[in-house]
Structures are given as C-alpha cells and as structure tokens.
Amino acid sequence: MTQVPRFDIPADRLPALLCAMPKAELHMHIEGSLEPELIFALAQRNGVAIPYASVDELRQAYAFTNLQSFLDIYYAGASVLLKEQDFYDMAWAYLERAAADNVVRTEMFFDPQTHTARGVDVKVVIDGLHRACVDAEATLGVSAALILCFLRHLSEEDAFETLEQALPHRDKFIGVGLDSSEVGHPPEKFAKVFGRCRELGLHLVAHAGEEGPPAYVWSALDVLKVERVDHGVQSARDPALMARLAQDRIPLTVCPLSNLKLCVFPDLKAHNLGTLLDAGLVATVNSDDPAYFGGYMNENFLQTFAATGLTAQHAWQLAANSFEGSFIDDAAKAGYVDRLNATFARFSA
Numbered sequence: 275m276t277q278v279p280r281f282d283i284p285a286d287r288l289p290a291l292l293c294a295m296p297k298a299e300l301h302m303h304i305e306g307s308l309e310p311e312l313i314f315a316l317a318q319r320n321g322v323a324i325p326y327a328s329v330d331e332l333r334q335a336y337a338f339t340n341l342q343s344f345l346d347i348y349y350a351g352a353s354v355l356l357k358e359q360d361f362y363d364m365a366w367a368y369l370e371r372a373a374a375d376n377v378v379r380t381e382m383f384f385d386p387q388t389h390t391a392r393g394v395d396v397k398v399v400i401d402g403l404h405r406a407c408v409d410a411e412a413t414l415g416v417s418a419a420l421i422l423c424f425l426r427h428l429s430e431e432d433a434f435e436t437l438e439q440a441l442p443h444r445d446k447f448i449g450v451g452l453d454s455s456e457v458g459h460p461p462e463k464f465a466k467v468f469g470r471c472r473e474l475g476l477h478l479v480a481h482a483g484e485e486g487p488p489a490y491v492w493s494a495l496d497v498l499k500v501e502r503v504d505h506g507v508q509s510a511r512d513p514a515l516m517a518r519l520a521q522d523r524i525p526l527t528v529c530p531l532s533n534l535k536l537c538v539f540p541d542l543k544a545h546n547l548g549t550l551l552d553a554g555l556v557a558t559v560n561s562d563d564p565a566y567f568g569g570y571m572n573e574n575f576l577q578t579f580a581a582t583g584l585t586a587q588h589a590w591q592l593a594a595n596s597f598e599g600s601f602i603d604d605a606a607k608a609g610y611v612d613r614l615n616a617t618f619a620r621f622s623a
C-alpha cells in the first residue's frame with residue numbers, strides 16, 4: 275500500500291478534498307472530546323461541583339504550556355462522568371463529530387483509572403462507550419473500537435489491577451495503550467503488564483516521543499513491543515530510529531494541533547509531519563483531545579496543510595497510512611483505500 279497514485283488536484287480544491295476524503299482516526303482520547311458545554315451539562319445532571327463559573331471561564335483555562343498543564347485540567351473535566359449514560363453521551367457526541375469529518379474508522383482511547391479512582395466501576399465505563407460504538411456502526415456508518423490506556427504516572431501494579439478489572443469485558447476492547455505524564459515514566463516501567471496483554475492477544479500501542487526522548491520510542495518498540503507509536507515526533511532527532519520505524523512500517527499517530535497547544539512545536543509551520551512522511555514513515559494525522567486542542571480531524575488536516583504546504587499526494591498518503599495502521603482486516607483496509615481513490619478521482623482536474 276505504499277505506491278502513491280498520481281492525482282492532478284487543483285490547489286484550490288485541496289481543503290475540500292481534505293475534508294471529504296475518508297480517513298481513520300487512531301489517536302483520540304474519548305475523555306478529551308468532552309466539550310465544556312457537555313462538562314457543564316453532566317455536572318448539573320450529576321450534582322458534581324466544578325471550579326469554574328461558566329462555560330466561557332472553563333474554555334479560557336485551556337491555555338497550556340506543556341503536557342502536564344493540560345493533564346491537570348483534563349482529569350478535572352472527566353470528574354463529571356459517573357453513569358453509563360454519561361460515557362455513552364460523551365462517546366456519541368464525538369462519533370457524530372467524527373462522521374461529519376468523514377472519519378470511517380476510529381480507535382478510541384479511554385482511561386479507566388481516571389474513573390475507577392473516583393469509585394466508578396470499569397463495567398459502567400466500558401458498557402457506555404461500547405454501546406455508543408455499536409450504535410455508531412449501525413446509524414452513522416462509522417466503525418469504532420476501544421483501546422484501554424494505562425496511566426503511566428501510576429504504578430505497574432495499579433495497571434495490572436486495572437487489567438484484571440477489565441478482563442471480564444475483554445470482548446469490548448481491542449487493545450491497550452499507555453498515556454499521561456511521559457517524562458520520568460519510561461515505557462519499560464510497564465514491561466510486565468504489556469507482556470501479559472501480549473499473551474492475551476491484545477493489540478499494543480503506547481505514547482512515546484511526545485515530549486520524551488527517542489530512547490522512549492526505542493523502548494516502546496523493543497521492550498513493550500508496540501504495533502504503533504502514539505505521537506513519536508521526537509523520533510526525528512534520531513536517524514537510526516527513523517530508519518527502524520520506516521523499515522518496520524511502524525505507524526506514528528501524529529497530532530499536530532495537540533503538539534501546537536502543548537508547545538511541542540513553536541508553530542504549525544515548524545511541525546515535522548512532512549519530514550516524517552518524506553522519510554517514508556507511516557505517519558498519520560489525529561486529533562488527540564479535540565475539545566481541548568481546538569479541533570477535530572478535519573481541522574487538524576486543514577490547519578496543518580495550510581501552515582506547512584503539504585500537497586494532495588501527502589493527503590492521500592496520510593489517509594492511506596491511517597487505514598494501513600488501523601487494527602482492521604486487510605479486506606476492510608482495501609475497501610477503504612478504494613473509497614479514498616474514488617474521492618481523489620472525483621476531485622481531480
């Protein structure tokens with residue numbers, strides 16, 4: 275799936291093409307899709323107090339300087355989620371938004387420990403999210419799956435306990451990931467629990483190289499044996515790592531607006547997505563925490579292409595990469611690439 279077909283797309287049609295093309299989202303934290311309006315509505319419904327007087331005041335607090343400054347607000351926002359219906363409503367709002375952006379497949383992260391620590395049963399979390407996934411397939415035509423993330427600032431023992439709690443619901447999630455505060459919590463801290471998940475046949479991914487060094491990407495690959503690296507943009511600092519990622523076709527789930535809002539790059543023009551693609555890496559575009567970072571999928575594509583001058587060929591490659599990197603079968607991947615090609619043909623001169 276590496277040969278990029280030649281398409282002659284007039285430059286003024288590129289933004290509409292970015293929006294219309296079918297795409298997969300492989301890096302999105304469902305708790306990061308909670309819009310301030312929904313946080314306030316759920317707070318009221320559940321009688322949960324939040325330390326902001328209004329939706330505007332909450333939105334104004336979304337000025338981040340690094341990953342940790344975001345995580346503090348993100349975990350506070352998730353505190354309004356208590357009941358199965360809350361998890362359903364959150365996921366459904368995202369899935370409708372994804373469908374509008376022509377996302378045809380999404381693999382959504384969720385953070386059970388953020389909820390179990392507040393006394394919410396993991397079954398409540400998984401059932402609500404999973405019901406929304408089932409409904410999305412049936413009524414929106416969006417294929418949706420769940421990936422359980424361990425919080426890396428907590429212990430490996432805690433991760434094992436979370437896995438045990440989730441295993442009765444094994445049929446409702448396809449894999450595990452690793453998120454939260456990266457620096458100081460290297461992937462190898464979770465070697466044993468990822469080894470166990472591998473034995474269980476779960477797909478494996480991990481955040482690495484968002485703020486952390488290339489060494490964390492190496493250990494995500496070699497110790498955790500992940501199939502995809504979430505973010506991974508710091509890999510560009512290590513030529514041997516770039517060669518390894520290209521050689522093994524390890525997808526990087528890049529999140530440009532997240533990187534901008536968390537000051538990983540000073541501006542979008544300086545983003546290295548084009549460098550990663552031109553080096554032959556299986557890079558993809560994703561929204562990460564769209565309610566907090568100023569945009570869902572199409573906004574990520576539009577702003578990044580406007581700032582960096584990426585072309586229609588890059589757009590095709592990014593969408594094709596998103597299908598290649600997804601955890602769907604080869605026949606489904608081929609079907610999505612056919613739809614991608616049909617969209618490009620429609621926009622060609």
Ligand code: HPA
Nearest residue numbers: 303453454455481562563
């Ligand atoms: O971008 C992220 N990085 C790490 N943890 C996260 N949890 C939500 N979003 C993120």
Ligand SMILES: [Zn+2]
Nearest residue numbers: 303453504562
């Ligand atoms: Zn993330």
